[in-house]
Amino acid sequence: MNRHEPEIAMTSAANPSNHATSPELAHLCLDCASFCHDLTYTQAGMLIDSKGCKRAQNRGLGFTESSHQADFFLTQAIQTLQEAIRLNRRIAFTGLEQLSLDSQKTALDLAENLHAWVLSGNGTTSVDPWAIAFAQKGGWYASWTEIRHRSDGLILWFAPLWSSHPRWLERFGPKSSLSNLLSIQSPDEVATDSGLTNEQQIHIDPAHALTFLADLRMALKQPDRECTDSRIRRLQQMFQDSHWLTWVRSGDPEGLIDPLSTAESITEMIGQSNSPTRRVVMADVPHSLNPQGLKAVLSWRSGLNAPMWFSPEGPVYRPSEFSVENAEVVVAFGDRPQLRSGQTALWFSSGPATADSPDITQIPVSKLGFDDAGSIIRADGVALHVPAMVSRHRIKTSEFLATICKALKSGGASR
Amino acid sequence: MSHLLKIAGGRVIDPQHGVDEEPRDVWIKNGQVIDPPTDPDLRPDRTIDARGYIVMPGGVDIHCHVAGAKVDASRLLRPEERRLESGKARHEHNHFQGGTLGSCPSASITGQLYSGMGYTSVNDAAIAPAGAYLAHEELADTPLVDRSMLVLAGNHRYMLEVLASGEHELIEPFVRWLVRRSGSLGIKVVNPGGIEAWKQGKGRITKLDDPVPEFGVTPRMILESLCKASQQIGLPHAVHLHSLNLGLPGNTATTIETLAALAGLPVHLAHVQFHSYGGNPNDPGSLRADVGQLVEHLNSHPEVSVDIGQVLFGPTTVMTADGATAQYLAGLTGKKLLADHVELETGCGVMPIEYKDKNLVHAVQWATGLEWFLRVDNPWQVALSTDHPNGAAFTAYPELMALLADSTYRDECLARLPEAVRERTGLREISRSYSLSELAIITRAAPAKMLGLTHKGHLGAGADGDVTIYQPSDDLRKMFAMPRWVVKSGVVIVDDTEIRNLAAGVTHRSNVPELEPEALEPIRRWWKLNATSDWSSADIGTAMRDRLKPVNLRGQGGEK
Numbered sequence: 001m002n003r004h005e006p007e008i009a010m011t012s013a014a015n016p017s018n019h020a021t022s023p024e025l026a027h028l029c030l031d032c033a034s035f036c037h038d039l040t041y042t043q044a045g046m047l048i049d050s051k052g053c054k055r056a057q058n059r060g061l062g063f064t065e066s067s068h069q070a071d072f073f074l075t076q077a078i079q080t081l082q083e084a085i086r087l088n089r090r091i092a093f094t095g096l097e098q099l100s101l102d103s104q105k106t107a108l109d110l111a112e113n114l115h116a117w118v119l120s121g122n123g124t125t126s127v128d129p130w131a132i133a134f135a136q137k138g139g140w141y142a143s144w145t146e147i148r149h150r151s152d153g154l155i156l157w158f159a160p161l162w163s164s165h166p167r168w169l170e171r172f173g174p175k176s177s178l179s180n181l182l183s184i185q186s187p188d189e190v191a192t193d194s195g196l197t198n199e200q201q202i203h204i205d206p207a208h209a210l211t212f213l214a215d216l217r218m219a220l221k222q223p224d225r226e227c228t229d230s231r232i233r234r235l236q237q238m239f240q241d242s243h244w245l246t247w248v249r250s251g252d253p254e255g256l257i258d259p260l261s262t263a264e265s266i267t268e269m270i271g272q273s274n275s276p277t278r279r280v281v282m283a284d285v286p287h288s289l290n291p292q293g294l295k296a297v298l299s300w301r302s303g304l305n306a307p308m309w310f311s312p313e314g315p316v317y318r319p320s321e322f323s324v325e326n327a328e329v330v331v332a333f334g335d336r337p338q339l340r341s342g343q344t345a346l347w348f349s350s351g352p353a354t355a356d357s358p359d360i361t362q363i364p365v366s367k368l369g370f371d372d373a374g375s376i377i378r379a380d381g382v383a384l385h386v387p388a389m390v391s392r393h394r395i396k397t398s399e400f401l402a403t404i405c406k407a408l409k410s411g412g413a414s415r
Numbered sequence: 416m417s418h419l420l421k422i423a424g425g426r427v428i429d430p431q432h433g434v435d436e437e438p439r440d441v442w443i444k445n446g447q448v449i450d451p452p453t454d455p456d457l458r459p460d461r462t463i464d465a466r467g468y469i470v471m472p473g474g475v476d477i478h479c480h481v482a483g484a485k486v487d488a489s490r491l492l493r494p495e496e497r498r499l500e501s502g503k504a505r506h507e508h509n510h511f512q513g514g515t516l517g518s519c520p521s522a523s524i525t526g527q528l529y530s531g532m533g534y535t536s537v538n539d540a541a542i543a544p545a546g547a548y549l550a551h552e553e554l555a556d557t558p559l560v561d562r563s564m565l566v567l568a569g570n571h572r573y574m575l576e577v578l579a580s581g582e583h584e585l586i587e588p589f590v591r592w593l594v595r596r597s598g599s600l601g602i603k604v605v606n607p608g609g610i611e612a613w614k615q616g617k618g619r620i621t622k623l624d625d626p627v628p629e630f631g632v633t634p635r636m637i638l639e640s641l642c643k644a645s646q647q648i649g650l651p652h653a654v655h656l657h658s659l660n661l662g663l664p665g666n667t668a669t670t671i672e673t674l675a676a677l678a679g680l681p682v683h684l685a686h687v688q689f690h691s692y693g694g695n696p697n698d699p700g701s702l703r704a705d706v707g708q709l710v711e712h713l714n715s716h717p718e719v720s721v722d723i724g725q726v727l728f729g730p731t732t733v734m735t736a737d738g739a740t741a742q743y744l745a746g747l748t749g750k751k752l753l754a755d756h757v758e759l760e761t762g763c764g765v766m767p768i769e770y771k772d773k774n775l776v777h778a779v780q781w782a783t784g785l786e787w788f789l790r791v792d793n794p795w796q797v798a799l800s801t802d803h804p805n806g807a808a809f810t811a812y813p814e815l816m817a818l819l820a821d822s823t824y825r826d827e828c829l830a831r832l833p834e835a836v837r838e839r840t841g842l843r844e845i846s847r848s849y850s851l852s853e854l855a856i857i858t859r860a861a862p863a864k865m866l867g868l869t870h871k872g873h874l875g876a877g878a879d880g881d882v883t884i885y886q887p888s889d890d891l892r893k894m895f896a897m898p899r900w901v902v903k904s905g906v907v908i909v910d911d912t913e914i915r916n917l918a919a920g921v922t923h924r925s926n927v928p929e930l931e932p933e934a935l936e937p938i939r940r941w942w943k944l945n946a947t948s949d950w951s952s953a954d955i956g957t958a959m960r961d962r963l964k965p966v967n968l969r970g971q972g973g974e975k
């Protein structure tokens with residue numbers, strides 16, 4: 001475990017309503033992947049100043065105080081996994097993106113020990129089209145501080161950051177001005193709170209995104225050709241006017257047809273738009289906490305991307321086969337696993353207890369950034385150290401996983 | 416519990432102590448070499464009968480890329496390297512922990528492959544400050560070897576701002592901060608100022624006195640100030656330099672000019688092979704070796720050291736902080752490229768490459784590297800490297816050692832290359848063969864000394880108990896690829912050519928003291944103004960730092 005001294009901003013003097021006994025703390029906000037470090041909280045973890053962020057205002061810190069001790073859950077988890085090993089069940093790990101780097105490392109120790117599958121996200125979509133596009137075409141990226149300093153134009157590709165990551169543009173968008181910004185979005189996207197003018201919004205049906213991209217690329221290649229689509233012309237202009245352009249994506253929109261070809265087309269277009277004197281980069285603003293950490297640890301542990309299998313012969317990548325659908329036992333972090341009949345799950349959850357299901361064992365664990373500390377890797381590669389806000393005696397995920405691992409090994413139950 | 420190991424009667428090669436193939440015993444107690452005990456009745460816990468075997472200190476790699484964001488991304492960029500081999504790593508090498516091979520093996524396999532060929536220390540030569548924490552986590556997962564890293568310094572915007580405003584006195588505390596915050600051994604300078612210009616999208620910097628756009632600072636100013644600061648602080652390793660114009664024909668002139676600018680200051684030229692070409696800068700096909708002047712400079716400047724960055728034929732991965740060079744190379748070859756811009760600190764370029772023996776340019780690079788090795792007078796100024804994985808993966812070191820030690824084998828290889836190589840390089844005229852002792856110098860004694868790892872690279876009392884025991888053979892490649900025993904910190908990790916356990920190593924850092932608050936203040940102010948993360952992310956943190964083993968600064972007093 002890493003326990004970093006939290007950077008404490010004692011701003012009580014600036015806030016007359018504050019008592020000396022409850023100084024405000026600035027803590028890393030983990031509500032979205034922007035990781036704001038300037039919101040303030042009371043020492044009990046209650047939000048004082050959200051800097052106008054609606055998501056942070058609505059955050060829920062609900063969690064369960066279980067009547068059981070950690071030992072109770074440990075026994076249950078070990079029994080479930082020992083049984084799975086005995087019956088040679090297919091075990092899948094999901095949701096590792098929500099864990100700190102330390103917990104990811106111990107989760108992968110356990111997965112390797114169990115010869116389990118490691119899936120991405122909740123394990124329902126097996127392949128990340130952007131990872132494949134990267135392996136095919138490479139990519140042009142920049143960390144977010146670079147974007148803030150250098151970018152003079154920004155295109156949002158189906159990335160309604162104003163609702164998903166409310167302060168991202170304020171914190172990482174071009175320092176100079178946000179006027180040179182275009183948002184490509186679904187026709188039904190309501191952008192009322194975005195601060196964007198109508199002119200800045202380009203509506204495209206995700207079902208037509210790929211043909212739209214083909215038209216855009218044609219227009220970029222042949223700038224002198226007459227183009228009747230005003231949306232294309234605006235983007236073409238943006239590419240022409242910008243010296244340092246950023247293309248922001250944030251997950252794929254609903255209804256996108258052929259996400260892989262789309263990802264490849266964008267990756268290739270960005271690559272081709274770069275010259276020694278013109279820069280175009282992509283920024284990925286994710287929805288989960290630590291996908292970059294998982295990518296890195298999985299890369300050095302296995303050389304592979306998820307979905308992968310720690311087979312007894314070594315790591316294997318076989319996306320068509322490894323999905324939560326094909327698993328028999330699920331070890332889930334983050335979201336509650338959706339099981340089909342016959343599946344069982346261990347679910348490590350820091351949220352409130354949900355309706356009982358005999359197939360799901362919910363293990364109440366501490367919440368990163370609230371009562372657990374750890375490090376995460378921001379999507380652009382910057383390491384952030386997350387201190388705990390309050391101290392409680394709930395189960396720490398990484399310690400718990402390490403204990404299971406040890407117990408399975410010493411019991412001779414690893415396979 | 417004390418543990419005593421005796422390596423008995425081997426032909427010991429310990430160049431630092433002038434020992435050359437003398438039959439001796441090496442004693443290791445609790446992980447450290449000790450003088451042979453005087454008590455004749457003392458019984459070791461284990462004795463390795465090394466009679467007839469060659470005994471050397473464990474190998475030390477001064478320049479490789481084995482951890483951090485660029486290595487992690489490279490594996491994901493190149494699944495084609497994995498596709499054919501998934502699952503093989505564990506079986507074929509009897510590995511304890513699974514993983515994958517390729518030019519950038521997974522961390523556990525990296526440790527196993529290094530130690531399996533007798534290397535017990537590796538130094539990752541280019542880590543971005545922002546990526547230091549992640550790299551340390553990865554190094555901690557790289558077993559069987561000791562590790563260290565160099566932090567990238569030559570394009571940091573704080574440094575550029577400070578130099579632009581003439582506040583030269585702020586550079587030394589900046590370097591101290593950078594090394595301490597990242598837990599590094601020293602600093603690496605890549606294309607000083609040139610990466611910043613590239614990141615601005617303002618083209619390339621090709622001359623030592625070209626100003627960096629926006630700053631007016633020149634590569635010469637950056638180099639001088641960083642080298643002076645490094646010397647002032649007493650960092651264990653001199654500034655590790657990758658200068659301008661890497662890989663371009665005619666770049667010897669730049670390298671000479673760089674060395675002249677640093678006259679008298681200690682500096683280590685990284686992968687110098689890539690900086691030693693003649694030819695026309697505008698014609699990539701005109702590449703030829705031009706090492707003569709550089710070798711002469713080295714021969715008369717003991718404060719300068721080099722590692723070679725040898726090219727060996729086969730597929731591998733280019734991996735550099737020098738995004739400008741990577742973009743140029745990707746343009747030439749049409750290969751997929753990962754280009755990255757990192758936190759106002761540095762850049763990154765990763766792409767596949769295949770060095771082909773039928774390709775004249777590649778063949779010239781191969782011969783240029785060998786010419787370097789073979790023309791230097793004093794092997795103590797040279798470290799063996801392929802700039803793993805840039806020139807070749809580290810697994811090719813045994814091949815390289817064979818090329819140096821066996822001139823007949825080398826001539827056979829040269830004969831298979833395009834005819835023009837013999838005109839464009841001086842390799843044909845060289846008949847020198849490295850002795851085993853000279854090989855021991857360039858693969859362990861010299862790199863350890865250059866890095867300031869005074870407890871490595873030799874077998875004197877107090878040295879780390881890292882020992883490689885080779886079975887002599889006419890097949891030098893096999894000999895160097897498969898030592899019979901490898902001992903790491905007194906533990907026999909390779910026993911009868913097989914890895915027997917996954918003992919953990921340590922990661923070294925320079926023992927740079929914490930900055931005084933007033934020295935830290937300007938950096939902190941800059942951070943608050945420019946960075947987009949909390950100040951705590953500027954540091955690997957106390958918990959991580961405590962896991963690293965401090966190495967004394969020069970002049971900081973005796974080890975331990």
Ligand SMILES: [Zn+2]
Binds near residue numbers: 479802
């Ligand atoms: Zn290198």
